[in-house]
Amino acid sequence: xxxxxxxxxxxxxxxxxxxxxxxxxxxxxxxxxxxxxxxxxxxxxxxxxxxxxxxxxxxxxxxxxxxxxxxxxxxxxxxxxxxxxxxxxxxxxxxxxxxxxxxxxxxxxxxxxxxxxxxxxx
Amino acid sequence: xxxxxxxxxxxxxxxxxxxxxxxxxxxxxxxxxxxxxxxxxxxxxxxxxxxxxxxxxxxxxxxxxxxxxxxxxxxxxxxxxxxxxxxxxxxxxxxxxxxxxxxxxxxxxxxxxxxxxxxxxxxxxxxxxxxxxxxxxxxxxxxxxxxxxxxxxxxxxxxxxxxxxxxxxxxxxxxxxxxxxxxxxxxxxxxxxxxxxxxxxxxxxxxxxxxxxxxxxxxxxxxxxxxxxxxxxxxxxxxxxxxxxxxxxxxxxxxxxxxxxxxxxxxxxxxxxxxxxxxxxxxxxxxxxxxxxxxxxxxxxxxxxxxxxxxxxxxxxxxxxxxxxxxxxxxxxxxxxxxxxxxxxxxxxxxxxxxxxxxxxxxxxx
Numbered sequence: 001x002x003x004x005x006x007x008x009x010x011x012x013x014x015x016x017x018x019x020x021x022x023x024x025x026x027x028x029x030x031x032x033x034x035x036x037x038x039x040x041x042x043x044x045x046x047x048x049x050x051x052x053x054x055x056x057x058x059x060x061x062x063x064x065x066x067x068x069x070x071x072x073x074x075x076x077x078x079x080x081x082x083x084x085x086x087x088x089x090x091x092x093x094x095x096x097x098x099x100x101x102x103x104x105x106x107x108x109x110x111x112x113x114x115x116x117x118x119x120x121x122x
Numbered sequence: 123x124x125x126x127x128x129x130x131x132x133x134x135x136x137x138x139x140x141x142x143x144x145x146x147x148x149x150x151x152x153x154x155x156x157x158x159x160x161x162x163x164x165x166x167x168x169x170x171x172x173x174x175x176x177x178x179x180x181x182x183x184x185x186x187x188x189x190x191x192x193x194x195x196x197x198x199x200x201x202x203x204x205x206x207x208x209x210x211x212x213x214x215x216x217x218x219x220x221x222x223x224x225x226x227x228x229x230x231x232x233x234x235x236x237x238x239x240x241x242x243x244x245x246x247x248x249x250x251x252x253x254x255x256x257x258x259x260x261x262x263x264x265x266x267x268x269x270x271x272x273x274x275x276x277x278x279x280x281x282x283x284x285x286x287x288x289x290x291x292x293x294x295x296x297x298x299x300x301x302x303x304x305x306x307x308x309x310x311x312x313x314x315x316x317x318x319x320x321x322x323x324x325x326x327x328x329x330x331x332x333x334x335x336x337x338x339x340x341x342x343x344x345x346x347x348x349x350x351x352x353x354x355x356x357x358x359x360x361x362x363x364x365x366x367x368x369x370x371x372x373x374x375x376x377x378x379x380x381x382x383x384x385x386x387x388x389x390x391x392x393x394x395x396x397x398x399x400x401x402x403x404x405x406x407x408x409x410x411x412x413x414x415x416x417x418x419x420x421x422x423x424x425x426x427x428x429x430x431x432x433x434x435x436x437x438x439x440x441x442x443x444x445x446x447x448x449x450x451x452x453x454x455x456x457x458x459x460x461x462x463x464x465x466x467x468x469x470x471x472x473x474x475x476x477x478x479x480x481x482x483x484x485x486x487x488x
C-alpha cells in the first residue's frame with residue numbers, strides 16, 4: 001500500500017517500498033499556471049536531496065522542482081513531452097514527474113503528511 | 123522605485139473580485155493572471171476581446187504654443203508634420219541615441235499632444251520632458267487616469283455595445299471622445315484594439331458594461347507579455363534600453379526619413395553616426411526548435427561556439443504554438459534563417475533567426 005508524503009516545496013511523493021513517485025501538488029500547479037514544457041531528467045541519474053530534478057516551464061517562467069530525498073531516477077513520465085498540461089489537469093495522478101529508488105528510506109521521516117502540508121499552505 | 127511602496131491600481135478591487143493573481147511589475151501590484159489562465163486569456167484576446175488594466179502606464183498632456191517644437195526636440199519626430207488625431211511611436215533618446223523610453227505621441231490639436239509612457243520610466247520621463255520644456259513655451263501635465271486596453275477582433279463591436287463609438291478611428295489615431303477621456307486605436311497585442319484613458323468613475327461604468335458582454339474578459343500581464351512577444355513588440359527594459367539605439371533595435375521605421383539627416387532632436391548626432399557606421403548588432407526574432415522555451419538572458423552562440431548575442435525576451439507563444447523569443451545578434455547573423463544556439467541551463471537549444479512578428483498583425487488601417 002503506497003503512502004503519500006509532501007514537502008514544503010509543494011511536491012508529493014507516493015512511496016511504495018523503496019520507490020517514490022514524485023510530482024507537484026495541485027496548489028503548486030495552480031501557482032505556476034499553464035505549463036508548456038517539462039524538462040525531464042535522464043533515467044539513472046543520481047540525485048541528492050535538494051538537487052534540481054526537473055524544470056517545469058510555464059508560458060512566462062521556468063521553475064525548478066527539487067529532489068525531495070536522495071536516490072536514483074528509475075523512470076520519467078514520458079507523456080509530459082507531448083502533453084505538459086497534464087501537470088495542470090492531473091497534478092497528483094497522470095501528471096507525475098519521475099520515479100526514484102530511495103537511497104535512505106529513513107529520510108521519509110523528515111517529510112510532511114497531508115495534514116502537515118495543508119497547514120503549510122494555509 | 124527603490125524604497126517606494128508598491129503602488130496599487132485604482133480598480134484593484136475589481137481585479138480581486140475577478141480572482142486575479144497579483145505580481146509586482148515596475149513598482150505596481152498588477153493582475154498577472156485571472157482564473158482562466160494565461161493560455162485561455164491569450165487565445166481569447168486573439169479571438170474575441172481582451173480587457174487590460176494598464177493604469178500603471180502614464181499619460182502626459184503637452185500643450186502650448188511651443189508644444190510642437192518641444193516634442194520635435196525631445197523625440198525623433200517632426201511633431202509639426204503630425205496630422206491632428208495622428209499617433210506615432212517614438213522615443214526619448216539620450217545624447218548617445220540610447221533609448222530612455224518608447225512612447226506614443228498623439229496630436230490632439232494645433233498645440234496639444236498626448237504622450238503615453240511606460241510605467242517603469244514614468245517618473246524619469248516626466249523629469250526629462252519638464253527639463254527640456256524649460257526652453258519652450260509649453261506645459262507638461264501628468265494626468266491622473268485609469269487606462270484600459272480593449273484588444274481583439276471584436277473590440278470595436280464590444281465598445282459600440284458599451285456605448286463607445288470607435289469606428290471613426292483607424293490604427294494609430296486618437297482623439298478625446300468626452301471631457302478628460304483619451305482614446306486611441308492602438309495596443310500591445312498585434313490585434314485591432316483601443317486604449318482609453320479616463321477618470322476612475324467613468325472607467326468603472328465602462329468596465330461593468332464591457333464585462334456584461336460575454337465577448338470581453340479581463341486579461342492579465344502574463345498574457346499581455348505573450349501577446350506582445352508574438353507580435354514582435356518591444357518591452358522597454360528587456361528588448362530596448364538606454365544601451366540600445368533605434369538602429370540596432372530595428373526601429374528606424376519610427377524615425378521619419380526627413381529628420382534623419384537634418385533633425386535636431388536629442389541624440390540626433392549620435393544616431394547619424396550609428397547610421398553611417400552601421401549597427402554592430404540587430405534585434406531579431408528567434409524561433410527555438412522543439413518545445414523548450416528560451417528566456418531572456420540566455421546567451422546565443424553560432425555553430426562554432428562563438429558568442430553571437432543574447433536573448434532579451436522569450437517564452438511560449440500560445441497562438442504560434444511554439445516557443446518564441448527575440449534578442450540581439452551580431453549584424454552578419456541577423457538574416458532570417460540563420461541557425462544559432464541558445465544556452466538554456468547548460469544545454470544548447472537550436473534557435474533560428476526569424477522574421478517578426480510571429481503572428482500577423484491585424485490592425486485596422488482603414
